[in-house]
Amino acid sequence: MTIDVILAPATRPRSGSRPLRDGLTAGAALGLAVVPALSPGTTASTWPYALVATVIALGAALSAEKVPRASRVTGWLGAALVVAACLLLATVDTSIMTLLIALVLGTGVRRLVSQGGRGRGAGLVATAGLLGVVALLAGATSALRLAAVAAVAVAALRRPTDLPARTRDTLGTVAGGVAAIALLGFVAASDVSVGWFGSAVTHGPRDRPLVALTFDDGPDGSFTLQVASILEQYGARGTFFTVGKALVAQPEISRALLSRGHLLGNHSYEHDAWRWLDPRYPELERAQQAFRRELGVCPTFYRPPHGQRTPFLLSSVHGKGMQTVLWDVSVGDWNAHDPSAVARKVLDHVHAGSIVVLHDGLDGIPGADRTVLVKALPMILDGLRTRGLSAVRLDQLLGVAGYGQHC
Numbered sequence: 048m049t050i051d052v053i054l055a056p057a058t059r060p061r062s063g064s065r066p067l068r069d070g071l072t073a074g075a076a077l078g079l080a081v082v083p084a085l086s087p088g089t090t091a092s093t094w095p096y097a098l099v100a101t102v103i104a105l106g107a108a109l110s111a112e113k114v115p116r117a118s119r120v121t122g123w124l125g126a127a128l129v130v131a132a133c134l135l136l137a138t139v140d141t142s143i144m145t146l147l148i149a150l151v152l153g154t155g156v157r158r159l160v161s162q163g164g165r166g167r168g169a170g171l172v173a174t175a176g177l178l179g180v181v182a183l184l185a186g187a188t189s190a191l192r193l194a195a196v197a198a199v200a201v202a203a204l205r206r207p208t209d210l211p212a213r214t215r216d217t218l219g220t221v222a223g224g225v226a227a228i229a230l231l232g233f234v235a236a237s238d239v240s241v242g243w244f245g246s247a248v249t250h251g252p253r254d255r256p257l258v259a260l261t262f263d264d265g266p267d268g269s270f271t272l273q274v275a276s277i278l279e280q281y282g283a284r285g286t287f288f289t290v291g292k293a294l295v296a297q298p299e300i301s302r303a304l305l306s307r308g309h310l311l312g313n314h315s316y317e318h319d320a321w322r323w324l325d326p327r328y329p330e331l332e333r334a335q336q337a338f339r340r341e342l343g344v345c346p347t348f349y350r351p352p353h354g355q356r357t358p359f360l361l362s363s364v365h366g367k368g369m370q371t372v373l374w375d376v377s378v379g380d381w382n383a384h385d386p387s388a389v390a391r392k393v394l395d396h397v398h399a400g401s402i403v404v405l406h407d408g409l410d411g412i413p414g415a416d417r418t419v420l421v422k423a424l425p426m427i428l429d430g431l432r433t434r435g436l437s438a439v440r441l442d443q444l445l446g447v448a449g450y451g452q453h454c
Contacts, residue, residue: 124224128155131227135234151227236355239373245361247371251400251444256436258401259444260427261286261374262420263314263350264381266293266300267408270417274407274424275309281428283438284309286449288350290411291316291334297413298341305342310440310449312348312372313338318411323351326359331367335454345454348372348441352410367453372441374404381406386419390426399436400444403427 132152235243251259260278262285265271271287278285287304289311294301301311315322316334323330331349338344349364350372364371378392393403405424409415431438442449 125155128152128224128227131155131231135230147230151230154224155227236357237353239354239375239377244356244358245365245371247356247361247373248402248445249373250375250398250402253398253400256399257439257444258397258399258403258431258436259286259441260403260405260438261288261312261350261372261441262405262407263288264290264293264318264406264411264415265408266297266304267415267417268297268300268413270415270421271300271407272303273421274417275304275307277421277424277428278309278438279307281425281432281438283428284440285438286310286312286348286441287407288312288314288348289338290314290318290408291330291337292318293408293411293413294334294337294341301342305344310348310442311338311342311344311346312350312441312449313346313369314350314411315352318352320353323355323360324357326357328357328360328363331360331363331369335367339454344450345452347447347449347451347453368451369453370445370447372402374402376401376403378405380420380423381409383419386422387426389419389423390430393423393427394430394434397431397434397436402441402444 128151132148132155135148135151231243235241239247239249251257260283262271262274265287266289275285287301287309289301291313305311313331313334315330316337317330322328335345338346347369349369351360354373356371361371375398376393376396378389378396380389383389393405397403405420407417407420409417428438440449
């Protein structure tokens with residue numbers, strides 16, 4: 048017997064009655080919404096996203112005043128959207144994507160509550176609690192948990208009215224579905240922690256005290272060679288994921304790296320924002336030919352710009368006998384100004400077997416100022432030494448030849 052049945056009088060009262068049931072439901076909803084938001088991960092920077100995301104989620108959940116009695120297909124679609132939102136909660140950090148996830152969540156919730164009926168308020172409060180627990184266990188950020196739980200809980204308080212909204216509801220469902228597909232595709236393409244489009248290397252063996260320091264987007268003027276010199280002073284060697292056009296513009300830098308014992312990897316030819324979407328992905332071969340022509344080597348390791356990949360891109364890399372290498376430590380050094388903060392973040396996250404991504408250039412454009420990296424690198428190497436970790440080339444970490452017949 049549900050709370051709704053216990054409290055309901057013989058004649059169904061109009062909206063605004065049943066104060067005890069609504070009060071209990073509202074209290075439960077508030078608790079479920081606030082408690083996850085007060086977890087240790089909450090920071091001042093997450094609250095703006097939480098606030099806006101919650102508004103979007105609630106707007107989507109309550110957009111249709113009255114949805115015609117839902118079919119099983121509509122119900123399953125709503126469940127699928129909520130599951131998709133939960134999956135995204137588990138894999139995406141708080142960012143602008145929070146707002147799109149909120150749209151997916153709210154749309155899915157609306158499908159689930161579209162039938163109305165007795166006992167639904169209590170049942171949906173329980174659903175809100177379940178989603179909150181799932182989000183907490185999945186490691187979602189506080190802002191996203193707040194949006195998820197609040198959307199479901201407030202939807203539970205809203206009883207449908209008699210205003211028709213079939214067209215609006217259909218459009219809302221389509222919008223939520225499209226947003227869910229787009230978000231899942233973006234996460235699969237961009238998040239290094241998921242392998243939905245295919246496998247990629249993110250770290251080496253965890254049972255040896257070795258790490259690989261890798262440097263992207265160069266070569267760049269004198270900064271790349273300064274980075275190499277600092278590594279050499281510590282008896283270390285690095286892996287430089289080189290942009291093809293930058294290699295062609297300044298081949299002498301890459302030749303010096305090669306002669307001094309550092310490893311070079313393929314980092315595309317143009318390093319732009321859209322060529323990775325080309326199913327043929329000619330960028331890979333174009334960059335390989337630049338390596339062969341300028342240096343006489345064919346790198347084994349490939350790193351996609353920004354870590355973005357598609358199944359077609361990964362298939363192209365695999366088809367050439369190469370390996371796609373991502374990372375497990377990234378500290379945003381390309382946009383940092385405090386060398387100490389860069390070093391501290393690296394050392395806070397590095398473990399045996401880690402692949403650390405840093406940047407000796409920016410997008411393969413000559414003239415980028417990488418002073419912050421040059422100043423941070425000695426602190427990083429000192430910290431690794433203190434922790435008993437040695438910086439080695441990627442081929443040494445993974446036990447795979449760094450060059451081969453891949454051109």
